[in-house]
Amino acid sequence: MLFVCMGNICRSPTGEGVFQHYVEYNGYADHFHIDSAGTIAYHTGEPADARMRESAKKRGYQLKSLARKVTQQDLESFDLIVAMDTDNLIELESLAGGAQQHLRLLGSFIEGYSDNYDAPSVPDPYYGGTAGFEQVLDMIESACPTLLSHCLELLNNK
Numbered sequence: 001m002l003f004v005c006m007g008n009i010c011r012s013p014t015g016e017g018v019f020q021h022y023v024e025y026n027g028y029a030d031h032f033h034i035d036s037a038g039t040i041a042y043h044t045g046e047p048a049d050a051r052m053r054e055s056a057k058k059r060g061y062q063l064k065s066l067a068r069k070v071t072q073q074d075l076e077s078f079d080l081i082v083a084m085d086t087d088n089l090i091e092l093e094s095l096a097g098g099a100q101q102h103l104r105l106l107g108s109f110i111e112g113y114s115d116n117y118d119a120p121s122v123p124d125p126y127y128g129g130t131a132g133f134e135q136v137l138d139m140i141e142s143a144c145p146t147l148l149s150h151c152l153e154l155l156n157n158k
Helices: 009-023 049-060 072-077 087-097 129-154
Strands: 003-004 035-038 081-083 101-103
Touching: 003 009, 003 087, 009 049, 009 129, 049 129, 072 087, 072 101, 081 087, 087 101
Parallel strands: 003 035, 003 081, 081 101
Antiparallel strands: none
16 A cells, blocks of 8 residues: 655655554554655655654654655555545546556545545645644544555455
């Protein structure tokens, strides 16, 4: 599973860290490869934004990844790629040559939503205050149960 945002320093590394924690807590750590990437390479090699790391740490999560840009190989090798917002989903679909079943918005895993068409985007907190980072965590946490169920279905259908 690959989480994707624009720069890979706020939302997608948080998706990676929170979901990794959730998977480990539920006993599935050995079943999934969880990673994150960005649609731009501007922050390549940098850790997650310090404000995002601090907000995540307060909830017991560690964000350890370093930013990287999504690759064509990622599109082919990951069974599920989760974009944090519509703009990045559109970018991924463009790289993939069109909409693909394995390209999903994180919001489509939040209760009350079921597909990319009505799902909310995770807002980019980079230029805002602490509340934005907390909202990112809230949205990712709320998606984790359905996301894990979906991943387990994918695993069982292999």
